[in-house]
Amino acid sequence: MADGLTPSQTIGPFYWGTVVSTCRADLAPPGVAGERIEIVLTLHDVDGKVIPDGLLEIWQANSHGRYNHPEDRRNLPLDAGFEGFGRASTDSTGSAHFGTVRPGRVPWPEGGLQAAHINISVFARGVLNRLATRLYFEGDPALAEDPVLRLVEPARRDTLIARRDAQGVWHLPIYLGGDHETVFFDS
Numbered sequence: 001m002a003d004g005l006t007p008s009q010t011i012g013p014f015y016w017g018t019v020v021s022t023c024r025a026d027l028a029p030p031g032v033a034g035e036r037i038e039i040v041l042t043l044h045d046v047d048g049k050v051i052p053d054g055l056l057e058i059w060q061a062n063s064h065g066r067y068n069h070p071e072d073r074r075n076l077p078l079d080a081g082f083e084g085f086g087r088a089s090t091d092s093t094g095s096a097h098f099g100t101v102r103p104g105r106v107p108w109p110e111g112g113l114q115a116a117h118i119n120i121s122v123f124a125r126g127v128l129n130r131l132a133t134r135l136y137f138e139g140d141p142a143l144a145e146d147p148v149l150r151l152v153e154p155a156r157r158d159t160l161i162a163r164r165d166a167q168g169v170w171h172l173p174i175y176l177g178g179d180h181e182t183v184f185f186d187s
Contacts, residue, residue, distance in 0.1 A: 025088040027058075027100040029081040034063025034101035038169045039135065039162065042095045043124060046177030050094025054124040056174075057087045058098055058135075060117070065104030074107075102137070108147045115142035115149065122174060122184075131184045135172050138163045152183050159183050 028036060043054040061067050061084060066076035068084045084103075088096035105113040115136055122131040136143055138161050143149060149157055159182045162172040174182045 024086050025098050027086045032079045032082045037102050039098045040095050040171050042173045043090050044175045051124050052092045054090040056096040057121040059119045060084045060103040061106050063101045063104050065106050115140050115146035133184050135162045136160050156183050
């Protein structure tokens with residue numbers, strides 16, 4: 001037996017069958033506080049082609065800026081039924097759809113607040129480990145002061161900014177590589 005880490009494996013049929021049956025794309029049941037929003041994430045390969053068999057997970061704070069997590073002990077409200085976690089498969093257009101609420105701002109460990117954002121994990125064929133990225137909202141005045149966004153090269157920040165269409169749906173294309181590659185973060 002070798003010491004050290006074992007190699008990662010791509011998402012196989014066993015894993016895929018397990019997660020697809022547990023999709024949860026509607027995060028905000030009736031009665032959850034905040035602005036109800038719809039998000040469409042579209043997954044693309046390095047050539048820009050859509051990926052129809054990917055899996056996207058999102059995790060976010062509620063509209064008050066509190067995560068439904070034991071480590072978030074701040075004195076802010078939690079909403080019954082809102083876990084802040086969702087999972088959806090991409091469809092034939094490469095898109096995954098989520099219904100949720102616009103998240104509130106959360107603190108940065110070194111002080112200050114982060115802009116409203118949603119954390120995204122990407123799983124797809126050929127991806128050995130999950131890819132972590134974020135969704136920010138176009139037009140949010142807090143973008144200029146967000147400590148994570150300021151770490152990103154200015155020319156690449158747009159890859160993290162969702163835009164709202166005429167129907168009010170927020171869209172963010174996610175590119176695994178190529179000319180429009182999305183910014184990905186260490187977990």
